[in-house]
Amino acid sequence: MKSYGSSEELFLRAKKVVPGGVHSPVRSFRSVGGTPVFFQAAKGPLLTDVSGKEYLDYCLSFGPLLLGHRDPEVEEVVRETASLAWSFGAAEPYSLELAEWIVSRIPWVEKIRFVNSGTEAVMSALRVARAATGRNKILKFDGCYHGHLDSLLVKAGSGLAGEASSDSAGIGSELIGNTLVLPLDDESAVAELFAREGKNIAVLVIEPLPANYGLLVQRKEFLQKIVEIARSHGALVLFDEVISGFRVGLRGMSGELGIRPDLVTYGKIIGGGFPVGAYAGRADLLDLVAPQGPVYQAGTLSASPFGMRAGLATLVKCERENVYSVLEERTKRLTDGLLAIFRKYDPDSDWSVTAHSSLFWFHRSTPSPIRTVDSIPNGHKEAFANVFHLLLTEGIYLAPSGYEVGFTSLAHTSEILEKTFDLAEKAFKKNKV
Template structure:
């Protein structure tokens, strides 16, 4: 008898390109049939066949308090009874903006949008409009959404402008994007020395989550802050993943670096489509209706979505929340590492707050190049072994994982026990 997942996937491919609405869901990287999810609660979700999985993607980060938390569900239900969308301002939008500004000292004003891509794209436009410069700097392995200027890979030589990584992106867009190596401060120094007066901004994931988990070094971020200040460029921290996920002060709080603009998403929506960009007031006031930089969105600040986000934001501020979350994530990383060592499998893991990375390598990667050198085939086999055992990891060797407050000691122990079997199979 065919799995319901197989049936749904075949059906989906007839009406949707690739059968999915976001590419990583298609399992192309790991092979096999994607699981179609029917419900979720706490640290678990269930697929169309009724199989339960321990979930380590958490909707790619937002489910930090666990799936279907009663407080979040209650807030959404209450907001929905008053109407789903108005196309006009609400007090809820003010409350969320005030909360973000209170928790992040670098953010003096903020604007709400509906997705991380939209927030990053808008922050870039704002930086270009405020500086009246065109060129931007990004880093290989960092993903900032699918806006045209950001779908660019490194060129063939050091400090070269990038080439489009997606059809439909004009080369004229890509030629304004300079792609450097992550964690290489010397390259930053060199590019600003040669063309600093042309660069509008530098955008970076201070804790990268889209080439698996890769931490920025303090020297890398400190150099970035200094050269941006010296040359009048805008420093943008893309904290869509790390924002309120690695700590209440986000990654910028952990590193003690003050960006000019911050891009947020995922956790601030609590599983609903909410994202934001904000920063210095003098920059934000370049936005329409005050200034010439246009940005708009019919569903920005949607009252039902904001209700989910605000309920989540209250929960993460409970005493000891991040200490407990970090402790559970570290238990997972340490348990997996020990299980691999017992089985004699080259493997390591890292964790920052509620994010973690798994690497089939002898040491934790610090760059895109190092991440690309890890054993992807072995990861794919491990992924499927864990899936068979009821543990759902990110279906790609290049994605970070996420732990929630609902991942108890028993859930972590069950995961590590499954991993012992999976490593043995490898």
């Protein structure tokens, strides 16, 4: 491997030419402190940093690597693709194969359009919803993240229910004036807002499994009720399954809940680790998209042959090998084992874990399940940062933020889990000396 120097040296260089030294904020380690680790290689469950040190990876590029890094079957397809083409900017058969595979397995996906990211997918789906309804307003929820689109990078304001305020500099009030924000887990607030604004709301958008501000598992009854309320007022329902789609199961959270959204967005796994997003749903809604309809959306690099072929290879293997039940069992084993170690060496902190399928999130114990941002215990950020660095030192890599979730993959075998427990035990023992 090429010699790059240390992570510290690279970070100093990066800060001179890149904002904050990184190309996405969470990579900076600002939430946990310290210097970000610069990685140069990955394979299976392992990351290798620029100094040659290996880490067991439970971030997995924030979710898409359901099979682990460079799964042999997927890598073979990627290598073959590199010998065929890198990009077309034209029609090709690979996106058709992936589209047909997805449409044939998910009843509410009647048509699908591939884009390059989750943000782009949500942006496009919202445009379709506005065109279909002739309405302008959007309802979103605190604790759900839908990408860095101006109209959705907002939080609840301090005034009347539903008001929003910018969650980023550079977003003017005119850009968020049509965005309404409510807390999660509150059906009555949704009912009250629709009673007042229902005729103006084009779409209710929500992560059915919020996984960007901790893992805020929602009650099925809440999700069913808000969908019912939205539809009773003529609004569309958009499920953002960029993270949960094809990770919690072949049909995502929509399938698990038995709720058929009008529109759904995907990303992460459908690209097999390559940059891919998609918006999909009812055929009559997708037929509004150009060139068939009046809703314009385009992308020169959309449906990259690498993402299309790697994504299909990933999904085919997931279906064939019943990956989801395997990962659910491994995730439970991982979280139970780590939780026992946390509590053994840090008994006063009363650690707990929320897990769903192959996603997990460690946090302080609370009297009831954490379903809203306001329910996250005080001091969580600092407590997580301490644990993060303890584990990092011994070679366990978690997402560098207490508000990001962790993931397991098919590459996290029983042997890897045992190694994880050994390293975690070692880390906490050292801290007690």
